[in-house]
Amino acid sequence: MDGKRKIMIVAGEASGDMHGARLVKEMQRLNPRLEFFGIGGSALRQAGVRIRVDNAQMAVVGVSEALLKLRVLLSALRIAKEDLKGIRPDLLIVIDFPDFNLRVATMARKMGVPVLYYISPQIWAWRTGRVKKIKKVVDHMVVIFPFEVDFYKRWHVPVTFVGHPLLDSMSSRMAGEKKQNLGGSGRLIGLLPGSRNEEVMRLLPTMVQVADVVSEQIPDIQFAIPVASSVDRSLVETIARNGAARILVLSDRLRDVLEEATLLITASGTVTLEAAIAGTPMIIVYKVSGLSYWLGKCLIHVKHIGLANLVAGKSIVPELIQHQVSVEKIARKALNLLSDDSALAEMRRELGCVTQLLGAPGASKRAAKVAMSLLSSPKLLPYD
Structure with missing residues (x-):
C-alpha cells in the first residue's frame, strides 16, 4: 500500500456496509489511487475494500444483545487497533455504530489520524452526552438528516449535511x-x-x-x-x-x-x-x-x-x-x-x-467530497 493514500473504514452493521460502499466508490472516482481497508461486509468488499473483520457477527440490538457478542466486538476492536498502529491510515471513516466506532475514533485521534464520522449516531434521541466525546475525537461529522446540523453546531462540531443516501439507491433501483x-x-x-x-x-x-x-x-x-x-x-x-x-x-x-x-x-x-x-x-x-x-x-x-x-x-x-x-x-x-x-x-x-x-439525491458524492477535503487538509475544514 506504499505510495498511495490509505483509508480505514469501519461499518459495523449491514446498513453502514451499504452506505459505506457507495461512499468508497465515489471517493475512488475522485482519486483512483486510494486504497481502503477495514471492517465491513459484502458491499464494502465488492467495492474494493480489503476487509480485515467481517461485520456479520457484530450487529446488535440493545444492551443484552451487546453483552452476548462482547467477545466478537472486543476481538474486532483489537484488530482495529493493530491496523491503526501498523498501517497508519491517512484517514479513518467510521459509519454510525457509535459504541464501537467512538472507541476506534479515540484510538485514531491519539495516533494523529484524522477522523470523519459518516451518518451520525442518534445522540439527539438518547445518550446525548456522547456529543462531548465526538467533539474530542471526530474532525468532521457528515450527517444525513437536516435537523442534525443545528444539534452539532450548538456543540461547535464541524458538520456537513449531505442528504440521505437512500435517495440515491432507491431512485436508481426503481427507475x-x-x-x-x-x-x-x-x-x-x-x-x-x-x-x-x-x-x-x-x-x-x-x-x-x-x-x-x-x-x-x-x-x-x-x-x-x-x-x-x-x-x-x-x-x-x-x-x-x-x-x-x-x-x-x-x-x-x-x-x-x-x-x-x-x-x-x-x-x-x-x-x-x-x-x-x-x-x-x-x-x-x-x-x-x-x-x-x-x-x-x-x-x-x-x-x-x-x-x-x-x-x-x-x-x-x-x-x-x-x-x-x-x-x-x-x-x-x-x-x-x-x-x-x-x-x-x-x-x-x-x-x-x-x-x-431528506434532501436531494447525490448524498454519497457530497460525502466523498467532504472526505477528500479532510484527507488533503485535515485541520482546515470550516463549519458548514
Whole structure:
C-alpha cells in the first residue's frame, strides 16, 4: 500500500456496509489511487475494500444483545487497533455504530489520524452526552438528516449535511421497474420483521398471527416477507409456516414489496425511511429485551422511535412499542387502515413530505467530497 493514500473504514452493521460502499466508490472516482481497508461486509468488499473483520457477527440490538457478542466486538476492536498502529491510515471513516466506532475514533485521534464520522449516531434521541466525546475525537461529522446540523453546531462540531443516501439507491433501483404482481388479484401486505435474527424471533411470530387475523376478514389478501440478506431464511420460513395465511417468503425483494404493498407492518429502523421514499403506508412495531427497554425509557429524549416520524417532527404513521406489540392491537390498526382509503392516501401524502425533507439525491458524492477535503487538509475544514 506504499505510495498511495490509505483509508480505514469501519461499518459495523449491514446498513453502514451499504452506505459505506457507495461512499468508497465515489471517493475512488475522485482519486483512483486510494486504497481502503477495514471492517465491513459484502458491499464494502465488492467495492474494493480489503476487509480485515467481517461485520456479520457484530450487529446488535440493545444492551443484552451487546453483552452476548462482547467477545466478537472486543476481538474486532483489537484488530482495529493493530491496523491503526501498523498501517497508519491517512484517514479513518467510521459509519454510525457509535459504541464501537467512538472507541476506534479515540484510538485514531491519539495516533494523529484524522477522523470523519459518516451518518451520525442518534445522540439527539438518547445518550446525548456522547456529543462531548465526538467533539474530542471526530474532525468532521457528515450527517444525513437536516435537523442534525443545528444539534452539532450548538456543540461547535464541524458538520456537513449531505442528504440521505437512500435517495440515491432507491431512485436508481426503481427507475423503469415493472411491478411483479406479488399480490396476485388481491392487495399485498408486507411483513418486515427486521434485519437481524434476534429481531425476527421477537417480532415475526406476532406478525404471522396478525396475518391470520387480517386474512380472516379479507380473504383475498396476500402477505410477503422480504428476507434481509443478514437474516437466516430458514428461520423466517419456519415461523411463517406456523400461520394459516398465505405468506410469500422472498429473498432480496424488499424494493418489490415496498412498491407493491398497500400496507407494511415493519420493525423500526432504516427500512421505515425506505418505505417513506417509496410512499408506502406502514405500521411500525418495536420490541427489545426488557433490560434494553427499561434503559431506553430512562435515556431516550424523543417522542417517536420511527425515523419517518422523527424526520416529519410529528406522528404520521402508527407506532406500537414493547407491550403494545400485540396481535390484537396490530391487527386492529391494520384493518382500520385497509378499510379507509382516505387515511391511506393522507399517509402517502405525508410520506412524500418526509422524502422532500431528506434532501436531494447525490448524498454519497457530497460525502466523498467532504472526505477528500479532510484527507488533503485535515485541520482546515470550516463549519458548514
